Every structure is written in structure tokens, then in C-alpha cells.
Amino acid sequence: MTSAASEPHEGPAPTEAQLAFVEDFALVLERMGLVRMAGRAAGWLLVCNPPEQTFNQITDALRASKGSISSALKTLTTMGWVDKATKPGNRRDYYTIRPAILPELTRQQTGMYAGLTAMTQRGLELFDDPRGEQAARVRDMHEFFVWMAREMPALLDRWDSERRP
Known part of the structure; x- marks a missing residue:
């Protein structure tokens, strides 16, 4: 068994097109609040070959420090975007993007709308006239969260039914 430090890169080296995609994907996720390196790691796991990558393969492909990749993978596994697994007889960890993760995460986040609706309802109660101009900012949020919850x-059900064979 080779040590993790001398692990060979399996699969083809990343192409410039793949690396451009990875960077663009990272920038989009960064605008959504994720650390850029976590976005790069997620982007790489979307387009890499093979789809299961070891820590060193990811570090190699992204030409990044072990510390930044370690932090990125910890974030992505904690968020549920990435699965970490081992193989029998092999001490390495393998990382993959979880299949169908976005619908699953969206379904989990749907429960947040009840709390947001209750919170914005409290905000509306601060105004003498919840339908008035002063309450418009809170009311807009409240109505959006009510709509999203509904x-x-x-x-998501429609997404699932359209994806079924």
C-alpha cells in the first residue's frame, strides 16, 4: 500500500476547461456565502474523473494547500454536499459529491420558512398599521416567506416526478 504522501494521481490531470469551470463555480458559490476554496472543491468533485477523489488528488488537481483543502472538505461534508467514504483494505478517504444533494438540501431548508414566517409576523406586529407604508419592508419579506412555504x-414534488424514469 502506498502512503498518502506518495499517492499517485489517478485519472487524467485537470484540463484548463475543467479548471475554468471549477473557478467559475467557486465564484458563484462565494457570492452565495461559501468560502471560495469550498466552492473549488465542490466544483472539482462535479467534473473530476474518477468521481471519487482522495484528499491528495483534490489537493493536486486544485494546486492548493493541504490546510485549505482540509478546511474546504470539512465544510462540504458538514454541509452534506460531499460524502466521505473508505474502501476495504485502503486507509484513504474518498470524497464524492452527494447525488441529488440540491433537492435534498432545499427540502430540508423548506422547514425554515415556518420560522421565518413567524419572525416576520412578529415584525409586522410592531407597526400600528401592518398594511401601511412603514411596514412595507417587513410585509414584503413576510409575504415572500409565506409564499415559499406554500x-x-x-x-420539489414536481422535480421528483419529472426526474423519475
Whole structure:
């Protein structure tokens, strides 16, 4: 068994097109609040070959420090975007993007809308006239969260039914 430090890169080296995609993907996720290196790691795991990558393969492909990749993978596994697994007789960890993760995460987040709706309802109660101009900012959020709580489950059900063979 080779040590993790001398592990050969399996599969082809990343292409410039793949690396450009990875960087663009990372920038999009960064605008959504994720650390850029976590976005790079997720982007790489979307396009890499083989789809299961070891820590060193990811570090190699992204030409990044072990510390930044370690932090990125910890974030992604904690968030549920990435699975970490081992193989019998092999001490290495393998990372993959979880299949169908976005619908699953969206379904989990749908429960947040009840809390957000209750919170914005409290905000509306601060105003003498919840329908008035002063309450417009809170009311806009409240109405959006009520709408999302109502619509998101049906949207996800439709996604599931359209994806079934």
C-alpha cells in the first residue's frame, strides 16, 4: 500500500476547461456565502474523473494547500454536499459529491420558512398599521416567506416526478 504522501494521481490531470469551470463555480458559490476554496472543491468533485477523489488528488488537481483543502472538505461534508467514504483494505478517504444533494438540501431548508414566517409576523406586529407604508419592508419579506412555504414542497414534488424514469 502506498502512503498518502506518495499517492499517485489517478485519472487524467485537470484540463484548463475543467479548471475554468471549477473557478467559475467557486465564484458563484462565494457570492452565495461559501468560502471560495469550498466552492473549488465542490466544483472539482462535479467534473473530476474518477468521481471519487482522495484528499491528495483534490489537493493536486486544485494546486492548493493541504490546510485549505482540509478546511474546504470539512465544510462540504458538514454541509452534506460531499460524502466521505473508505474502501476495504485502503486507509484513504474518498470524497464524492452527494447525488441529488440540491433537492435534498432545499427540502430540508423548506422547514425554515415556518420560522421565518413567524419572525416576520412578529415584525409586522410592531407597526400600528401592518398594511401601511412603514411596514412595507417587513410585509414584503413576510409575504415572500409565506409564499415559499406554500410553493416549495409542490415544486420539489414536481422535480421528483419529472426526474423519475
